[in-house]
Amino acid sequence: MIGAIAGDIIGSVYEWHRIKSKEFALFSPRCFFTDDSVLTIALADAILTGTDYGQIMKAYYRRYPGAGYGGRFHRWAKSRDSRPYNSWGNGAAMRISPVGFAFDNLEEVLLKAETFTAVTHNHPEGIKGAQATAVAIFLARTGKSKREIRETIESTFCYDLSRTLDEIRPDYRFNESCQETVPQAIIAFLESTDYEDAIRNAISLGGDSDTLACITGGIAEAFYGGVPEVIREKAMAILDEDLRRVTEAFIRQYVRFNLKEGTVPG
Template sequence: MALIGAILGDICGSQYEFRRPHNLDWKNCELFTDKCKYTDDTVLSIATGMWLLDETNKEPWEFYLEYGKKYSGVGYGEMFEDWLYDDGNHVNESFGNGCAMRVSPIMMYFNGFSDNPDAFKFYIDIARYTCEKTHSHSESYKGASVVTSCSFMARWGRSKEEIYKYALRFYPSSQYTYGVDRPLEDYRKNYVWSATVQDSVPVAIRCFLESEDYESFLRNVLSLPCDTDTIAAIGGGIAEDFYKKTLDNSNELLERYLPKELLDDVSKIYNEMP
């Protein structure tokens, strides 16, 4: 049920996206404060879920366009905003991390599929499909696919070691500045804020790999000088799929931070998924 994990990650991380204190006590700080809010990560993740439920054969980008315009001013990237207010009339060749933070509902929708290679490939194809109009770049296709694949493995009981070895095939530090094989302790010293998918996905996965539960995953994200809301949204879905839960007060938190219409959409997604 990865959507709540992504949404709570977004809300928690929003308070430090651009203003994380250098000396933040990330091990003990309050995770949800009056400085938290939902952002584009939440809006577009919900849009993905509503597209999956749609029976009118609309494209995913049509839902991104609809929800993006309906919920304006929630932190969209510059390229996405240009696309949004051009009514989606051009293809964005973006490799921003937005392509990977909105895929959590995919595993929810296809939860009834069996654990087999054909299903695995199908998930990847769907993840790539969500990128085509807004993030038409090879790194975006890779990022969305790897996040979805890691959720698939987490949902079906694969170990962290198996998930790690899979992610390492795509994000080794020999090819990427922030490979999934580098420990968080390195990133706490050397990470530089980035909104690209290739600098975000392996770090989000690493935050999950070094966690013990959903809360410790969030704290791992807050330990880094990173795009906290998006990295927490990306890894939050994987963490929820692996640990099979988020926080004990998740419903109260959703009610606290989401407007009624989005909260209703979340309920619809959870109640109507196959």
């Protein structure tokens, strides 16, 4: 989960100043946590406490109203009406990483990803994007190879993961849909050599950088067996005390890895 949060924070300064290179300062002095981290931690809180996720999201929204939410989420969070709004936006995938870490079989991961996502993003593409992300994290943390992860995501969700980053990067633009964010984020992980390289891959696409890196970061953390300590410490220091407390509690309770023999954690 900290992998997703760190990806969000690192990508935060490139969302509106997009780059097409892997050469950039990993932590700019202007880095900050966005709605991606806030709603990820809200989900972790809901899982830890068994509290309704919709209620927790609205509570976190009131505590962090300026975190950069989309317009439809703003309206939903401020409304007394808690019905979902049929979104296919990539917000479904950016906040789902706790599910991939907290549940211990594929069927439950799929079910929980759908349940937590459909609170707002009940469009089939929103649910699909969240499920694909959570499943990739689950497979990664339970020791599956990149080939196995690729084949499972392609066969289960019909995402095309055949393109390379070099093929995607030239024409790729900012896109808030799951359809045009989740496959790219997964490919950024698949082409990576370690956690940091995965984050650099995602941001170098020049898209919705914080969300791409958030999605990629959760998968990379799970596959490489963690996040480098210097990155972890810097990300945790940027969170406020309340967000840090929930994050640390979730990590203690749920973040564990079952790596293949010979795998070297990142």
